[in-house]
Structure formats: structure tokens, C-alpha cells
Amino acid sequence: MHAGFGVTKSQRKRREEKGREMEEEWLVQGQALIWEHILAFATSMALKCVVELGIADIIEQNRGPMTLHQMVAQLPTPSPDLHCLRRIMRVLVHKRVFAQHQPTGNSGEPTFGLTPASRWLVKGGELTLAPMVLMYTHLSFMASWHCFSRCVMEGGVAFEKAHAGVDLWGYCSRDPGFGKLFNSAMACNTKLVTKAIIKEYKDGFRQVSSLVDVGGGVGTAIGGIVKAYPHITGINLDLPHVVETAPDYEGVTHVGGDMFAEIPKADAVFMKWILHDWDDENCLKILKQCRKAIPEETGKLVIVDAVLQPNEEGAWADTRMIFDLAMMAHTSGGRERTEMEWKNLLEEGGFNRYNIISLPSLPSLIEAFPN
Structure with missing residues (x-):
């Protein structure tokens, strides 16, 4: 019997509907992937935030997990925004950078601890990637990533396009603060x-x-x-x-x-x-x-x-x-x-x-x- 012989009209219709459903599912998955890539920078910015605040250092010095209230009490500011930090930590817990531990009873707050990833964010550690986080998220360093399409169309160097013809080494020499950050990142x-x-x-x-x-x-x-x-x-x-x-x-x-x-x-x-x-x-x-x-x-x-x-x-x-x-x-x-x-x-x-x-x-x- 040839393939397709004996297939009823309703069976063909169900197959066509299933095919359309599968195509729609693939498109939804593709849309989700594109959104993930569009917002990939957000994780880097969250990392920059916790490195600048020294969150991993605070937890390390505490020698164990801490609540958000305990963390912000260590920050040098009279009125920290606890809700803002909670949202940032929620993302980094989801990304497995920090660990969240739920309270054992009905009352109390969850605590946050270090993972093998966040131990690399401890600035005072012997081995740390904290300076590298700060360098790669620095505005001057990120500007060149916006010039890729120009590089494809025109050739040339992205960093120089972003900084009026000055290359990375010249920029480090011209801006001692950035040069110090660059050297710290390279050293770590x-x-x-x-x-x-x-x-x-x-x-x-x-x-x-x-x-x-x-x-x-x-x-x-x-x-x-x-x-x-x-x-x-x-x-x-x-x-x-x-x-x-x-x-x-x-x-x-x-x-x-x-x-x-x-x-x-x-x-x-x-x-x-x-x-x-x-x-x-x-x-x-x-x-x-x-x-x-x-x-x-x-x-x-x-x-x-x-x-x-x-x-x-x-x-x-x-x-x-x-x-x-x-x-x-x-x-x-x-x-x-x-x-x-x-x-x-x-x-x-x-x-x-x-x-x-x-x-x-x-x-x-x-x-x-x-x-």
C-alpha cells in the first residue's frame, strides 16, 4: 500500500494541526531565546552591582549566609533600598551565583550564601575575578561593543571607533584611573x-x-x-x-x-x-x-x-x-x-x-x- 493511502480527511486535518502547533512551539522557543540574548547584559550589570557593593565580601566576612537586612546594615549608606537589592539577588540566585536558604520556621527571612561562583567575587580573596568584572562592565570598555556593525561595514578597530582613534593602550596611558583598573584586572x-x-x-x-x-x-x-x-x-x-x-x-x-x-x-x-x-x-x-x-x-x-x-x-x-x-x-x-x-x-x-x-x-x- 502506498504511503498516504487509507488516510482519512480528519486524520490529515489532525496532522496539519499538529504540524502548526509544533511550528508555533518552535517559534515561541525561538522568541524566548532571543529575549534571553537581548537581556544577557543584565546579569553582567547585576554582577557589577554586587562587586561594587562588596556583597560577596560581606558574606565572606560573616563566615556564613546572611539576610538582606544584615547585608545592608554593612553598607556605608544611611538609607539603602532593600527591595532593590532583593531583586538583584533574586536574579543572581537564579543564575547560581549566590545560594538562597529558606527559613526553617514560619517566621524569619531567607538567607543568602556564597557558591563556587560568588567566591570569585570576593575582592579581598587571594584569587578573585572582581577586578575583571569591573573592567569588562566599565563604560569605556563597553563602548566598543556598540561598534561591531561599523567594523563589518568599514573595517578598522572597534575600540578606536568608540574613542576617537585612541587604541586601548593609549587610552590606558591617557586615563590613569582606567589604566589602574585594567592592570588590576590583568593582575587578578x-x-x-x-x-x-x-x-x-x-x-x-x-x-x-x-x-x-x-x-x-x-x-x-x-x-x-x-x-x-x-x-x-x-x-x-x-x-x-x-x-x-x-x-x-x-x-x-x-x-x-x-x-x-x-x-x-x-x-x-x-x-x-x-x-x-x-x-x-x-x-x-x-x-x-x-x-x-x-x-x-x-x-x-x-x-x-x-x-x-x-x-x-x-x-x-x-x-x-x-x-x-x-x-x-x-x-x-x-x-x-x-x-x-x-x-x-x-x-x-x-x-x-x-x-x-x-x-x-x-x-x-x-x-x-x-x-
């Missing part, structure tokens, strides 16, 4: 990544006597590495106005300079979140300076940057892709790269061998060798 992230590097790259620095951190900011990474491997002589290279504010680290020398012009000589070169800031042409200029700085036979380059994987799944997959857009928003041609893009870039820069080592963090570690 560096602590996280350095901890992961020291744990996962256990033997990678044992044969290295001297190490130069290119674009090392205020020296957080090289300071941590030298502390873990005291036999290493550390050199921290960054722009003069950056290293001027760098604290002293035992075994580390701060050098003000330009990585495009010259890199101090060492057994190995270390670069964390540097090459993803630049297009291939500028990356090659940096890589060639790295090549000059290390010994031909025994030299090594250690890159800490994301490696995009096709069809990647897991905790970091979405973040790595979104971070590529962050590079488009804030840098001059910077981007995250696939393994093949890294391979081609390294070979052209004079590094013919490489290994990729996974880290429990957003970036991976790439060690590259001239021979």
Missing part, C-alpha cells in the same frame, strides 16, 4: 593562570636559568614563577609607564621597553595573553624578536593563550568563542586562534616544533622551539 587573571601553569607545567621551567616575561604587566606572573622556581632569574618587560607601578619581586628585574623593538635575552621567553591582542603581521614581528632573544639550540618560547577547537564542548567552549569577540572589540586585529592557525604562525615566526598543554583555565599553554 594572571594569578589564576599562573597557579594553573605552576601546577600543570611542573617540569617545564626546571632547565631554565633565565626567563623573560614579555608584556608582563606589573610582574605578577613572573613573580609567581620565580617564587616557585627560585633558581630562575626573572625579567619583566613592559612599557615604561606600566613597569613604573610594578612592585618588587625577589629575583625579578623590571625592564621598560618595546617588545616590537627588542626583547632582553634569556633562556626562555614567556608570553601570557599577548599574541591574541595582535593580528598575524604584528604577531610575527613579536615572534621574530622572541626568536632573537633565546639560544638557537636550547631556547624555548612559552605562550599562554586560548586554542579554539572545532565543535568544542565543556565549561570553557562558549567562553573561548565569546573571548574572540572581546578581542575584536578591544584590540587592533587581535583574535583567538585554532591549532592550525597557531602552527602556521609559529612556523613563519621561526618556531618549527610545538606542544599544546591543557590548563584548568580559559587559555592553554603552548611551548614552541626553534629546532
Whole structure:
């Protein structure tokens, strides 16, 4: 019997109705997804609010969950808006940033406690992402995201379009307050990544006597590495106005300079979140300076940057892709790269061998060798 034979008119009608119902359901789901994306910024703004108020710090100092009344009593204001905070915390509980505990009896208020997520918002913590929250939600930093359509139509750099031709580095130099915030955000992230590097790259620095951190900011990474491997002589290279504010680290020398012009000589070169800031042409200029700085036979380059994987799944997959857009928003041609893009870039820069080592963090570690 051919398909469709024996189907009554009422059966066809029910099938058509079911098809229309399914299509309507898909459209409703699609509408909900678009609304979710339209309002995705609201979670970032709620995070900014609780970081500015120090809510995670207040709960941490209390050593346990607190009611909203107890929280606002710690705020430096005579008339806090409790209802406003309740609505913000409701969203962040829903997003699993904070935990809400219901009272056991008929009376009393719910209490709010920290989760594995909100522990990263404690500003006074050894490991914190609070400065990163404040940097990414800063008005000057967010302005460039509004210029993506102009970048598609005209080319150019989003940050410069948003700031009258001034790039990120020039903006940091021109606005010391923003520059301090940027350096704090980079330093807090560096602590996280350095901890992961020291744990996962256990033997990678044992044969290295001297190490130069290119674009090392205020020296957080090289300071941590030298502390873990005291036999290493550390050199921290960054722009003069950056290293001027760098604290002293035992075994580390701060050098003000330009990585495009010259890199101090060492057994190995270390670069964390540097090459993803630049297009291939500028990356090659940096890589060639790295090549000059290390010994031909025994030299090594250690890159800490994301490696995009096709069809990647897991905790970091979405973040790595979104971070590529962050590079488009804030840098001059910077981007995250696939393994093949890294391979081609390294070979052209004079590094013919490489290994990729996974880290429990957003970036991976790439060690590259001239021979």
C-alpha cells in the first residue's frame, strides 16, 4: 500500500494541526531565546552591582549566609533600598551565583550564601575575578561593543571607533584611573593562570636559568614563577609607564621597553595573553624578536593563550568563542586562534616544533622551539 493511502480527511486535518502547533512551539522557543540574548547584559550589570557593593565580601566576612537586612546594615549608606537589592539577588540566585536558604520556621527571612561562583567575587580573596568584572562592565570598555556593525561595514578597530582613534593602550596611558583598573584586572587573571601553569607545567621551567616575561604587566606572573622556581632569574618587560607601578619581586628585574623593538635575552621567553591582542603581521614581528632573544639550540618560547577547537564542548567552549569577540572589540586585529592557525604562525615566526598543554583555565599553554 502506498504511503498516504487509507488516510482519512480528519486524520490529515489532525496532522496539519499538529504540524502548526509544533511550528508555533518552535517559534515561541525561538522568541524566548532571543529575549534571553537581548537581556544577557543584565546579569553582567547585576554582577557589577554586587562587586561594587562588596556583597560577596560581606558574606565572606560573616563566615556564613546572611539576610538582606544584615547585608545592608554593612553598607556605608544611611538609607539603602532593600527591595532593590532583593531583586538583584533574586536574579543572581537564579543564575547560581549566590545560594538562597529558606527559613526553617514560619517566621524569619531567607538567607543568602556564597557558591563556587560568588567566591570569585570576593575582592579581598587571594584569587578573585572582581577586578575583571569591573573592567569588562566599565563604560569605556563597553563602548566598543556598540561598534561591531561599523567594523563589518568599514573595517578598522572597534575600540578606536568608540574613542576617537585612541587604541586601548593609549587610552590606558591617557586615563590613569582606567589604566589602574585594567592592570588590576590583568593582575587578578594572571594569578589564576599562573597557579594553573605552576601546577600543570611542573617540569617545564626546571632547565631554565633565565626567563623573560614579555608584556608582563606589573610582574605578577613572573613573580609567581620565580617564587616557585627560585633558581630562575626573572625579567619583566613592559612599557615604561606600566613597569613604573610594578612592585618588587625577589629575583625579578623590571625592564621598560618595546617588545616590537627588542626583547632582553634569556633562556626562555614567556608570553601570557599577548599574541591574541595582535593580528598575524604584528604577531610575527613579536615572534621574530622572541626568536632573537633565546639560544638557537636550547631556547624555548612559552605562550599562554586560548586554542579554539572545532565543535568544542565543556565549561570553557562558549567562553573561548565569546573571548574572540572581546578581542575584536578591544584590540587592533587581535583574535583567538585554532591549532592550525597557531602552527602556521609559529612556523613563519621561526618556531618549527610545538606542544599544546591543557590548563584548568580559559587559555592553554603552548611551548614552541626553534629546532
